[in-house]
Structure formats: C-alpha cells, structure tokens
Amino acid sequence: MLVGMNMLSTKGVLLVNQLRDLLFPPSCLFCHAPMPSGNGCCTLCLETIEVWPHSTCSRCGIPLPAEMHPGPCGRCLQKPPAQCHTCSLYCYHGAVRDAILEWKLQGHDAAVRWLVNAAMPGIRSQINEGSLLLPVPMPISRMRKSGQHHAANFCKWLADDTGCTWDWHLLRRIGEQPRQSALSGQARRKNLRKAFALADDYGSRWQDLAGQATSIWIVDDILTTGSTLHFAARASLKLGVPINVLSLARTSQKH
Ligand SMILES: [Zn+2]
Numbered sequence: 001m002l003v004g005m006n007m008l009s010t011k012g013v014l015l016v017n018q019l020r021d022l023l024f025p026p027s028c029l030f031c032h033a034p035m036p037s038g039n040g041c042c043t044l045c046l047e048t049i050e051v052w053p054h055s056t057c058s059r060c061g062i063p064l065p066a067e068m069h070p071g072p073c074g075r076c077l078q079k080p081p082a083q084c085h086t087c088s089l090y091c092y093h094g095a096v097r098d099a100i101l102e103w104k105l106q107g108h109d110a111a112v113r114w115l116v117n118a119a120m121p122g123i124r125s126q127i128n129e130g131s132l133l134l135p136v137p138m139p140i141s142r143m144r145k146s147g148q149h150h151a152a153n154f155c156k157w158l159a160d161d162t163g164c165t166w167d168w169h170l171l172r173r174i175g176e177q178p179r180q181s182a183l184s185g186q187a188r189r190k191n192l193r194k195a196f197a198l199a200d201d202y203g204s205r206w207q208d209l210a211g212q213a214t215s216i217w218i219v220d221d222i223l224t225t226g227s228t229l230h231f232a233a234r235a236s237l238k239l240g241v242p243i244n245v246l247s248l249a250r251t252s253q254k255h
C-alpha cells in the first residue's frame, strides 16, 4: 500500500511539474530565454561563465603561469596587500556580469545564487564552521537607497551552507565616499584610505567571536582594483590574525 502511495505521489509530482512547465515554461535565470529543461542556465549563457583561474598569486589573486603559482607575484614582493590570501570565484564578464548587475540594480538574486551554489564545493574547501566572514561595509546612504547590503547577503548565503559565522558590525565604514566605479585607480586608493575602521566596541565583539573563528575573510561582490578589500583588510589587522579576502567576481583589470 505504502509503495502504491509512493508511486502515486511520484506520478502526481511529475504531473504537477509538467503542468507547471506548460503554464510557466522553464527559462534561463541569466538571459530569461525559454529552455527545454529547468537546470537554470542555458547553453549560451553557460559558455560565457568563466571561473577565476586557479593558478594565481595566493596573496593578491592575480593569475600567474602555473610554474609561478602560488607566488608571490612581483608586485606582492615589492608592495603586498594587507591580506595574506585573495580568492575570487568568477571572472566579471558575460553572464556573470549580467547576473550581478541584475542583482545589484534590480534586486533579482536568482542567477547570482545559482552561481554561488555552483561554486560551493570549492568554497567549502576554504570556508567552514571555523571561519568568520566580514562583509565589506557599504556607505549608509547607499544602503538606504538600495535597501540591500549585497556583500552581507553573499556572506549569509555562504554561512547558511557552510555553517561559518558572519558579522556585519565589527568592520565599519566611516563617512561617505563617492562611488568607486566613477574613480580612477589612484583616486580610489585616496578615497578609501580612511574609509574603514573596526567598531568602537570591537574588543568585546572580537572576544565573543574569536573563540569560534580560526580564519577571517573579508567578503565583497566585485573585486576591481583590489583597493577596497586592501583597505578593509588593513583596518582589520588590529584583530591580530591573518586576513583573507573573497570576492564573488573579479574584473581582469590589473591593480
Ligand atoms: Zn541564458
């Protein structure tokens, strides 16, 4: 009887799925074109998704020839960033860029979440229950305007999957700075030099978190020149532990 009911319920689910596909044909989460099956990403979009290379300078994350991996690269030998390790998931172009823009400008996160889920096996090898994630803080005015804190959302998705801890109060943004995307590399660095600080009560907050955390990751959605993550990491060095950084995507522009 139980087997019969299971078969019935399986048939029922299939019927419901067929009906749903008839009424709401599956579409690509990235370009929204209709698709024959519902795995979320059409072939054309999939071809444009590029994972950030694995052979990189471990310190700053720029791609390196395999024989030079894990670096440090020439630039890190001369002027290393504040963080000890940089990891990015995707190259910021094609369907990845479209998905991030749709998330940031229109609030639709389905395609970005597909990208995060696809990267989870690799993420789990670096981030676990002992990791503490700190999203790069946004200026308050921009957070009010968009109603979203994208780096914090990204941290939450990672925490839900890996069981790590995240805290968006420990690292703070100070004052208001113009949008980074409108500035040149040199202007970005000047703009960001004093943009981050640990919260006034960071000592007690850190005491509460330090017992659980064996690694700290500063997390952002897009890494462009690396200045934002460098200065956010520099402000976090007071915690007295090595700082890692993670971005969902990275532009190929060198810093
Ligand atoms: Zn597509």
Ligand SMILES: [Zn+2]
Pocket (backbone or CB within 6 Å): 057, 058, 059, 060, 061, 062, 071, 072, 073, 074, 075, 076
């Ligand atoms: Zn480097």
